[in-house]
Amino acid sequence: MSPRARTLVYVVAAALAVALVLALPLGEYLVKLLLQAASYAIAVLGLTVLLGYTGQISLAQAAFFGLGAYGVALGTTTLGLGFLAALILGLVVATLFGIALGSSTLKLGGHYLAMVTISFQQILTLVLTNWISVTGGPDGIRNIARPHLPGIDFENNQVYLAACLALLFAVGGLVALLKSRRLGLAMQAVRDNELAAGVVGINTFRVKIIAFALSALLGGLGGGMFAGAFRYISPDQFAFDDSVVLLTMVLLGGVEAAIGAAIGAGLLILLPEWLRFLKQFYLAVYGAAVILIMVFLPAGIWGLFSRHRVWKPAAPIGPLELDIEAAAGTLLSVRGLAKHFGGVRAVDGVDLDIAQGSVHALIGPNGSGKTTLLNVLSGIYRPTAGSITLNARAVAGLAPHVLAAAGIGRTFQNIRLFHSLSALDNVIIGAERPGSGIAHRAAATARALAALGFVGMAERAGELAASLPYGHQRLVEIARALAGHPVLLLLDEPAAGLNLTEKQELVELLKRLRGHGLTILLIEHDMDLVEQVADRITVLNFGRHIADGSPAEVLRHPEVIAAYLGEVPSHEAA
């Protein structure tokens, strides 16, 4: 089905569902359950974006749900606002808190971030319970208003439910669309490999803040609709356990797709009703059912039905145009560069000049600081000392995405692809980086396909990165770097783990790149390969530069021979 046809089917299905809810005699009790499920599902969609797409954990979604609910409650009672104005107020407050929480990701990740979200959740519960003059305290707030629109009777629960469902379908559709947009791809890149995401030009901090903001916004939206639905709220509805329930819903339904949120919310609201006949065993069976589903379906219930569709290009793909400006002189100049880790002087006062259009090899025994040097050049580490000049611009200490925009592309010694995305999406993310001059998806796709074609991987564009053989993953990583219009390509042991045929293909690829005038800094252990492609060689040992020159000169250098004596070049990952 084409995307347009899919959208049409979705809209028709949504309209049908809303019409059914309006037309069928559902009974007050079922309507209440569905109201709860629909408002929860909207909040759970926030977790789809935050946890599913971006890989960030939050145990505070009930707090944002509460902020939206209290916005509507206080807005329509104490402040005397209309429903919509009160809802917007709640959403603004929730989103601002979401941004604040997201900014803690600058310093924290993983478990620490989870703890910060728990603290936020607990603080909100304390405030809602104890700030009685404003929130009404544990007694909660009554007589919450619903929207007033001429001709629509929102006082009728079934009509209000239809509105909630329409909103859920709209939000769900947008969240589903987000996944394949530029922002959604950037989120998934951050989730799959944050380090690589920065290096291909994504401002990872900004992406995480946006994810937290969107998640908080949707949490607030669900909460606002919930407050209108039940017209009475109290702090115990937005406590830590409710955050756990919301998280369970998204994991149960499936974090990967928007529809997982609806499945999870629906199931966890309805399951207790279905299990009611079990009487006193109900909680045990309910808990066991949830645990079993999560253990045996790690991708959630939706994971059972979703398949990666292998995509094939419709038409043959043109070659990559590497429009490199042919200029003479030094492209990259490094002076006195140092990177120390405590007492370890990984890089210790290195000078390096890379001529425009040359292939410059960086060799040295294991642990001599080659990868660390590359990490400093690509912004992953800030240098301890020294300067880096790219095209006469001082670039030392800039963030990875800024250096990517300045034209530094790289691959990693241990491959860092976005493993749950297709090869094509990996390379599209590379193509869309700022500075690459690509603004539209069609142009990015064309460039990505051309880059894949350049490395001989166009045929496998639609396959999942993780399912490609090792050698092909290396090529896709090179294509991802090429797609972003680099002026300097940094390759960290690209031949490691390749068989002889693949190595020879890599040599041909490197020669073709040099033929196009691309400047390359190549870390490589395989001296045979280095001799075939390098114009110059720099040798590191113990973080220091020990020799520099043409391959013939350097490989005869006594210090180089000494450094390599007994050293069998190996391909272990650092």
Ligand code: ADP
């Ligand atoms: P190479 O790529 O030449 O094999 P590396 O740059 O990976 O060498 O490592 C150089 C030295 O720096 C090694 O002694 C390594 O243990 C150390 N090192 C690298 N990264 C770190 C880090 N993040 N923290 C502490 N030490 C590090």
Ligand code: MG
């Ligand atoms: Mg290394």
